[in-house]
Amino acid sequence: MQFPVRIPVGRWVEEFIKWFTDHSHGVLSGLTSFVDTHLKLIHALLDFLPWPATILIFMMLAWKIAGKSMAFWTAFFLFLLGSLGLWQEGMDTFAMVVVSVFLCILVGLPLGILSAQSKTFQKLLLPCLDGMQTIPSFVYLIPAVLLFGIGNVPGIIATVIFASVPMVRLTDLGIRQVPLEKIEAGISFGCNRWELLTKIQLPLALPSIMTGVNQTVMMSLSMVVTAAMIGAKGLGISILKAIQQVELGLGVEAGLGILFIAILLDRILQNAHISHKTAFGSKSQKGFWSWEKWIASYNPLESKRLYYARCSFAFLLLGIMAFLAAYPLWLKEKKQDSDRNLSGKEKIIIGGLSWSGSQAIEQIMKQVLEEKLGIGVEIKNLAPSVLWTAMDQGSVHIFPDMWMPNQEEGFNKYVRKSQSNLIVKISYDNAPQGFYIPTKIAKQHNIKTVHDLKGKEQIFDYDGDGMGEIWVGPFGWMATEINVSKLKEYDLALQPLKIEQWLFLAMLKEAMRKEKPILFYYWEPEWPMAMYDLTLLQEPEYDESKWIYSKGNPDKTHISCAYPPATVYIGISKKLQETHPEAYNFLMNWYIPIQEVSFLITEIEDVPGNSKKSPDEVARDWIKKHPDIIKQWLKK
Known part of the structure; x- marks a missing residue:
């Protein structure tokens, strides 16, 4: 039974964001410039200093604030951070946290003071704080991207919204807990409201305020991974890669890096508060900024x-x-x-995706643009949905791996619209996709086609509940809806698993290691096909009359044939035609055989007979071995 009323809140919010973006360009640009200036200032300082000087400075600060023991642990943890190969990412994370906490204090402290001074303001503010703290942090990324584009700035803005709540709450609490007799004593000595606030209330509320700062720092660090989804630099990028590629080692290393930074900031802030209490309580104690100290x-x-x-x-x-x-x-x-040799023009931004084939293509493009054409290039790792938006806004110039028909929704929204900012060019084609099973299981149970699965579904009971399962894709994918329809049309008693790709890949690795039967949807070229012996189940050939798809409407979706051969495109921002015509010409000449993409994936992944290599190393070797293809791409 359907609910009689549907309030289109989502559409109202979208229209408001669009209106606000169109009419507040100056305000948004000013805020972006303010945040970016402070971030660049800290980056410039950290980049200027070599790692021994940075460790030495942090060690001296820790020594003066928290004592000799903390100085030793500061040096030890920072050295460990560098020894894990995460020094630059760690400094990027530190810079983001510093700017985020600074902005949280800049916003949260005045709001907390106002809330403590006015009960009416507190009643209005508390529901907003409850909402900010309850709404999942991922939700903040959507308006941040639409308003500020991609990169560090929207990541910091989203972090400030999420992490400023404890600063406001604990400032308010600290001021309200100041004993009434202290305030009355101040009034009796003739203090005005400003003097009461600055000389009595804030000093006595400092323990609560410092706790708020501490909580803000921890919440800012918790947003590191979330902000990486929209292109923010730092350790979050490494964790995001580890999740998407199911690399336990990389995830543990990046997680330890965040742990080291969190421990250092937490302990130093706690001891700073203690030393301030000592200084506040004793006139003989020299302050932290005292020259004699x-x-x-x-x-x-x-x-x-x-x-x-x-x-x-x-x-x-x-x-x-x-x-x-x-x-x-x-x-x-x-x-x-x-x-x-690099031109003084604006850098070209390539959208970085998680799968190996895309990473290889990104690196080949980057190295050709930099070394052959002398153009600076930066790769920003983004979720596909964010990348579409960034391409439309012009903040990213190249979308390296557009799959059709799987990404038809993005094509219709951003490429096929009347005033599109994108041009597409075929990268490679005839890429197969469909349902796969381990070849050993296929031979053992004589399964060659999807119709051979009928009556054998229970073989693929992965979790032991008596019913076979099949991974059809995550929620939100067009392919997921198509695969569910196929199961219904083929009359297969299989439970569709709709879980994230990284989680499924972890399941696949475990199943192949234990030689357990597993049935799943996937595509080529990709690393599971290079790493494992898998069989693509045959389906009836693609027939347009058997391919009836209605987005979000399973009752009107009827698909009972194979996928059409996928065509993979690269998306090119139209502005490149004016700003970087030589790069635009190179991209319009781009075409790479699918066999070469398969080879690149095999080189990148840790497949039998090959040691795992980094995408940039694989791309460099490939470019050296294929000068004829590079020459074809660069011809005018």
């Missing part, structure tokens, strides 16, 4: 020789830090000499 001062009770030794050590330490800070200048100058 940082520079060796003369003590009349010590010998001059010891004093001179301490001063010499301090100057030597400063000299080492100055050398370590200046050393990168020579390296940067040398790097600039090697990069002078």
Whole structure:
């Protein structure tokens, strides 16, 4: 029974976001510039300093704030971060967290103060805070991308919305818990409202406020992986790759990196609060920013020789830090000499996808553009749905792997519309897709076609519930709806599994390792076909009359034949035709045989007979071996 009323809240929100984007371009650009400026400032500082100087500075800060023990652990954890090969990603994450926490304090502290001062404002604010804290963090990514594009800035904005709640709540709580007699004493001494706030309420509320800062830092770190889905840099990218490719080792390493940063920030902030309490309670205690706390001062009770030794050590330490800070200048100058062949034009942004075939193509494009055409290129890892939006906005210039008909919805929305910002070019074609089973199981049970599955469904009972299962794809895929319809039309008693691709791949690895029967939908070229011996089940040939698809309407979808051979396109932003005509010409000449894509995937993945290689290494070797194809791509 259908509900009698349908309130189109989603459509209203979409229309409002579109209107706001069209009429608030100046405000959005100003906010983007403000966030990006602060982020670039921290990035520039961290990039300027070599890792020994950075560790030394953090160690000294930890020493002064939290003591010698914390200084040792700071140096130890940062060294471990670098030794895991995650130094740059760790510094990117640290920079994002610093900017996010700064903005959370900038927004949360005044709101918390206002909430504590006004009961009416608190009543209006609390439902908003409850909503911000309850809504899943993934939801914040959608408006962030639509308003600010992709990259670090929308990631930080989404993080601020999610992580500023404890800052507001605990500031409000801390001020409200200030004893009434303290406030009355201040009033009796003639304090006005500003003096009451700054000299009595905020200092006494500081423990609660610092707890809010601490919670904000932890929540900002928890958003690292989520923000990576829209192109934010840092350790989240590594974790996202590990999830999408089911790489346990990479996931553990990146997770440890986030753990190290979280422990350091948590312990240092806690000790900063403790040291501030000590300084607040004792006039003799020098403050953290006191000159005497940082520079060796003369003590009349010590010998001059010891004093001179301490001063010499301090100057030597400063000299080492100055050398370590200046050393990168020579390296940067040398790097600039090697990069002078790159044009001074805007970088070309390639959308990075998770599957191996796309990663190989991305790297080949990047290396040809940089080394043959002298154009700077950056690959931003994005979810496919986000990549479509970014291409439409012009913040990404190349979509490296568009599958048709699987991504027909995106084609209809962004490519086939009247004023499309995209041009498509065939990358490779005749890519098969359908239902696969292990070849050993196919031979053992004489299964060659989908009709041979009839009566044998229970063989594929993966979870032991007495009913066979088949992975049909995740929720939201067009292919998932098609595969469910096929099961109904083929009259197969199979339970469709609609789970994320990375989770299914983990199941597939376990099933192949234990030699368990497994039935699933997949496509070629992809790494499971290169790694395992699999059989594609035959289906009736593609017939347009047997391919009736209605999006989101299973009752009107009737498909009882094989998929048409898939064609894979690359999407090209129209603006490249003006900004980078030579790159546009290269992309319009692009075509790579499907056999070459299969070879690239085999080289990248850890298949029997091959050791696993990085996509950039595989792409570099492939370019050297195929100068004729590269020449064809670059002809004018």
